[in-house]
Amino acid sequence: MKIAICYFSATGRTKAMAEAIAAGILEQEPGCEVRCLSITDVTKENTEAVEFVNSADGVLVGTPDYYAGEAWQIKQWLDVCPCKMAGKLCGAFATANFAVGGPVVAVEHILTHLMVQGAMVYSGGGAYGQPFIHLGPVCLRDQETEGAALMKIFGQRFAQQVKKVFG
Ligand SMILES: Cc1cc2nc3c(=O)[nH]c(=O)nc-3n(C[C@H](O)[C@H](O)[C@H](O)COP(=O)(O)O)c2cc1C
Incomplete structure (x- = not known):
């Protein structure tokens, strides 16, 4: 089982959350091959990175x-995405300064984009109860510890779901 976590991060917070998700995935599925990849490295020139994402x-x-939306770098990357997302199980996460700053909108934009590409999307599932993750996990400024814990649980839930779908 392979999972790719592709992120854009200018000041490191989103990167740290990607790593927290990876830790959750590995806790759930120790045999999983998981990689955190900056989208600046997932370009058509970097065939190794693209192949990893395509095989995930x-x-x-x-x-x-x-x-109150995704970073333009993510929008651009998805628009000209060198990777094929069709048929994969996908999800999205965000970091932000404020809860009212619109991070959930950013998550929703990404999920919509991925659906258009033919991906199946996974939210984390409000129905699982505490901690509630409605569309995808979000980490706010000065709440990095809580945010990382939430991301880790999201990683566990995501790994469980990938296993259910793909075996
Ligand atoms: C151009 C720009 C726009 C931003 N807009 C918002 C916003 O609308 N709402 C919000 O809560 N935070 C906003 N932020 C704050 C970032 O979302 C936040 O600092 C984020 O965690 C940075 O992630 P990074 O460290 O991975 O780059 C903005 C930051 C920048 C640079």
Whole structure:
């Protein structure tokens, strides 16, 4: 089982959350091959990175919230995506300064984009109860410890779901 976590991070917070998700995935599925990849490295020139994403069963996309949406770098990457997302189980996560700053909108934009590409999307599931993850996990400024714990649980839930779908 392979999972790729593709993120954009200008100041490191989204990258740290990608790593927390990876830790959760490995805790759930120690045999999983999981990689955190900056989207600046997932370019058509970097065939090794593109091949890893293309061969992954699950792909997660992480963004900082920019003006209540995904970072333009993520939008551009998805628009000209060198990877094929169709048929994969995908999800999204975000970091932001404020809960009211729109990080959930950023997550929703990414999920919509991935659905258009033919991916199946996974939210984390409000129905699982505490901690509630409605569309995807979000980490806010000065709440990195809580955010990382949430991301880890999201990683566990995602790994469980990838296993259920792909075996
Ligand atoms: C251009 C720009 C726009 C931003 N817009 C928002 C926003 O609308 N709402 C919010 O809560 N935070 C906003 N932020 C804060 C970032 O989402 C936040 O600092 C994020 O965690 C940075 O992630 P990074 O460290 O991975 O780059 C913005 C930051 C920048 C640079």
